[in-house]
Amino acid sequence: MAEATATQGEVRPLVPHLTLGETRDQDYLNGSVCKKCGTKYVGPRLFCGVCSSDGPFETIRLANTGTVHVWTIIHQATPYVQAPYIAAVVDLDGGGSVNTNIVGIEPKPENMKFGMRVKMFTEKVSEDREGNSYIAYRFTPIEGEN
Amino acid sequence: MREVAIVGISMIKFGRYADRDFAQLSAQAVLEALKDAGMEMKQIEALYSGNLYQTSGSGQRILQQIGQTGIPVVNVANACATGSTAFREAYFAVASGAYDVVMAVGSEQMGKQGLLGSRGDPATSLEGRVGSYMMPAVFGMAGMEHARKYGTKQEHFALASVKNHWHSTMNPLAQYQKESPLDEVLNSRMIAYPNTLLMCCPTGDGAAAAILTSMDKARQFTTQPIKVAASVLTSDPFTDRDLTLPDINTLTRNAAKLAYEQAGIGPEDLDQVELHDCFATAELLHYENLGLCGDGEAAMHVASGAPWLGNKIPTKYEEDVAPFRDKTYQPKTKAVVNASGGLLSKGHPLGATGVANIAEIVFHLRGQAGQRQVEGSKVGLAHVIGLCSACTIHILQK
Ligand SMILES: [Zn+2]
Numbered sequence: 283m284a285e286a287t288a289t290q291g292e293v294r295p296l297v298p299h300l301t302l303g304e305t306r307d308q309d310y311l312n313g314s315v316c317k318k319c320g321t322k323y324v325g326p327r328l329f330c331g332v333c334s335s336d337g338p339f340e341t342i343r344l345a346n347t348g349t350v351h352v353w354t355i356i357h358q359a360t361p362y363v364q365a366p367y368i369a370a371v372v373d374l375d376g377g378g379s380v381n382t383n384i385v386g387i388e389p390k391p392e393n394m395k396f397g398m399r400v401k402m403f404t405e406k407v408s409e410d411r412e413g414n415s416y417i418a419y420r421f422t423p424i425e426g427e428n
Numbered sequence: 429m430r431e432v433a434i435v436g437i438s439m440i441k442f443g444r445y446a447d448r449d450f451a452q453l454s455a456q457a458v459l460e461a462l463k464d465a466g467m468e469m470k471q472i473e474a475l476y477s478g479n480l481y482q483t484s485g486s487g488q489r490i491l492q493q494i495g496q497t498g499i500p501v502v503n504v505a506n507a508c509a510t511g512s513t514a515f516r517e518a519y520f521a522v523a524s525g526a527y528d529v530v531m532a533v534g535s536e537q538m539g540k541q542g543l544l545g546s547r548g549d550p551a552t553s554l555e556g557r558v559g560s561y562m563m564p565a566v567f568g569m570a571g572m573e574h575a576r577k578y579g580t581k582q583e584h585f586a587l588a589s590v591k592n593h594w595h596s597t598m599n600p601l602a603q604y605q606k607e608s609p610l611d612e613v614l615n616s617r618m619i620a621y622p623n624t625l626l627m628c629c630p631t632g633d634g635a636a637a638a639i640l641t642s643m644d645k646a647r648q649f650t651t652q653p654i655k656v657a658a659s660v661l662t663s664d665p666f667t668d669r670d671l672t673l674p675d676i677n678t679l680t681r682n683a684a685k686l687a688y689e690q691a692g693i694g695p696e697d698l699d700q701v702e703l704h705d706c707f708a709t710a711e712l713l714h715y716e717n718l719g720l721c722g723d724g725e726a727a728m729h730v731a732s733g734a735p736w737l738g739n740k741i742p743t744k745y746e747e748d749v750a751p752f753r754d755k756t757y758q759p760k761t762k763a764v765v766n767a768s769g770g771l772l773s774k775g776h777p778l779g780a781t782g783v784a785n786i787a788e789i790v791f792h793l794r795g796q797a798g799q800r801q802v803e804g805s806k807v808g809l810a811h812v813i814g815l816c817s818a819c820t821i822h823i824l825q826k
Contacts, residue, residue: 296552296554296557296558297554297558321666323671324671324672331666332666351573351576351669351673352569352572352573352576352673353569353572354560354564354565354568354569354572354620354621354622355568355618355620355621356556356560356564356565356568356619356620357617357618357619357620357621358564358617358619358620359556359560360553360555360556360562361550362550362553362556363555363556363557366618367556369556369559369560369565369569369620370559370569371559371569371669371672371673373669379668379669379672379673380558380559380672381554381558381559381560381561381672381673382558382559383556383557383558383559391621391622396572396576407557408550408551408552408557409551410549410551410552411551414551416551416552418554418557418558419558
């Protein structure tokens, strides 16, 4: 590991629908809109699964706020992830839905509610053997809106 | 299209077979199905083999065990609907007139791996960092979507598990045959809310086989041919959250509608259903998806006793169920659900499940289901869903 961190790695988004800015507070979720049928997708698309065309697609910036559609609390997690944690589907304001972790709140059913208002932030979550860092987005409850 | 009948059927006991491989497990199922139909391997004109982990050559490897007759082999992989898709291909081979006698085999050897295994390079894996994509998360959230819409409680989902574990005590072929009262289900280790360990199907090994012929040939082999009255396969149509939260409902509803049309019956005509209860949450969603109750009625339906063997809550569980029962609810259908014990307790060796669900219905329609026999069963439905997403429905008639 010491060897890996010594090399100058790149900073990369963990998922293609996350666009990285100069600093972490400039990161945002990207989407694409099919100009033929108007379907809004999270992340880049080459083809449209609704109207069966190749677009064209307009790249858009998705909202960094939204509401919790559904959630679950994962107690048996994959080995490198700390459990329990909250996994959820968040509907973004203005359209688009994403899978995410909800953090900043104790993972207990009584703390969760459907429609909870949440806000996105990004952080480094991992590093590969070549020393590249990976940035992921997470959501946290918006104070004063729940 | 010709009418098609099942004339031979088998399922080996699901469990863990560390000393056998999937081809040997399948060979056992093949032998039992042949014996059931009074046939020899050389009478089989084509083989349709469903196996998910062994995507290439599974059928040929089975024939290497039990009879290399040189017949055409088609290997099928279609998520959890793998076995039932193989069955459907076999059905079409006979219905079209291409063959008169064919076999479908579903098999899997999962060992102890399976639904909770990690995927890919840990550094670039999304799992647990950008939500969860594993089956327990997907079906936990699918249940929570029902809770969001209708206020369904964790206990309601858990009742499906109590029921299926009870049913499995009467099925010698089930992987587990252990009763689990409500408090035991709720107090078992949490996996992904609201599903506890006893609300998740186990991994395991198994195989099942079916022999199909044209209906006009069926009586040469059996006095009790079982008619395949409907065979339907759907995939998931686009929904707004489709690529985020897999939609297990729409494709099941679409498949059910087509299947009832094909068979010329409705859900009220069903005596029993084997549905895809990979998690307890899924069972309740599919009551509604298959039309066994109205939308929003699944919680009341499971607590009414209707889907339990004998169409009532057994006396020993009455106290457990009472707080969750709505006395004003009148079930509109009488189908016993998952008399086998379901995936929750009978087990779910992925590729074997689709054929095993069909086998269970056949056992009942023939009156061979022993202690768990659904009295006078004449029509049954077998449902399977695999994620990303494939749904099969078969309706079988005496
Ligand atoms: Zn389009």
